[in-house]
Amino acid sequence: MNLLLADDETLMLQILKAYFVKDGFNVLLAQDGEEAIDLFYTHKVDLAILDWMMPKRSGIEVCQEMKKTSRTKVLLLTAKGDPDDEFLALQSGADDYLRKPFDPRILRLRAQKLLNLTAKSVIGDLTVDMEAQKIYRGGKDIQATNKEFELMRYLVVNKGQIVTRKMLLDQVWGFDYFGEERTVDTHIRRLREKIGEHWIRTHRGMGYCLEDSHE
Template sequence: MNLLLADDELLMLQILKAYFAKEGFQTFLAQDGEEALDLFYNHKIDLAILDWMMPKRSGIEVCQEIKKTGRAKVLLLTAKGDTNDEFLALQSGADDYLRKPFDPRILLLRAQKLLQIASKITIGELTVDLEGQKIYRCGKDVKATHKEFELMKYLALNKGQIVTRKMLLDQVWGFDYFGEERTVDTHIRRLREKIGEQPIKTYRGMGYCLEAEDE
């Protein structure tokens, strides 16, 4: 899932990015409304989380622009506490509204609800249990290792999209990992031995993509 986070507070962006990255989201950061729109038009965004009061273009303006395309869900953040502000936010087309300060875990749950991300993701004969951190094939636990599960989780949350080795390294091994990119290939090979060759497609020179067996 591709997430756009827009807020003029850099620390807030970094904190939220860490929370969402841990859950497998690919995050794009913007510190003003114009940068947010530029990212939106240059990437396939599934959800935009926008601060109401931003430089150049407000969250309301960005929301209205995004909603003209109908391509993404929008959640507005604001320090405003007036009930009329909530009305204006939803009237602008926002799908949800959250007042600051908030617990990042609550924001994460709101985002998952908007995107209808269930605790279990089914792809063909495979089931990825996000809460139990297990992978099942035809109802049987494949005994995936932690790294194998995290790889599958990220691929499942980005089903149908090609993800690069670097993206997988950043999300599964961490941004401070300095080892060989080929370690991804080794873990993918081992994962395929457990779930079958078909679901994870290799796109040479690009990366990997999780696809349903009937696609």
């Protein structure tokens, strides 16, 4: 999934990017309103997290522009604390509103809820319970290991998109992992044995993709 972060504070952008990359998102960064709109029109954006007070165009203006032509979820960030400001933010079309300063963990939860990623994802006879960290096949717990669940979670978040072995290693094993990329192949093979061979497709020379043939 593509997540757009727009804020004129460089440090804030980098901190939030680290959190969301860890969650499996492809993160797009913008430091002003016009850059945010340019990224919106050149990428499929699933969620935009916008600072209200940005150079060139405000978060409110960017939100209104996005909502004219899409159903992209928008969460506004602001240091403003007046109830009228919250009303204005939501009236502009924003799906949620969070005051600064905030705990990044709260922002992550808000983002996940907007995208229904805290709920159960159902794909055919599979159910991936994000909160319980379990995978069910035909209603039966497949007893996925932690690595198998994290692989599946990352594939679900990026469903329909090819993810490389390097991306999976970074997100599931960590950026400091220096082992063989073939470790991913071994875990994917074991995961396939549990969920069914047809869900995870191999794209030779590229990576893996979670695909639902019924869609």
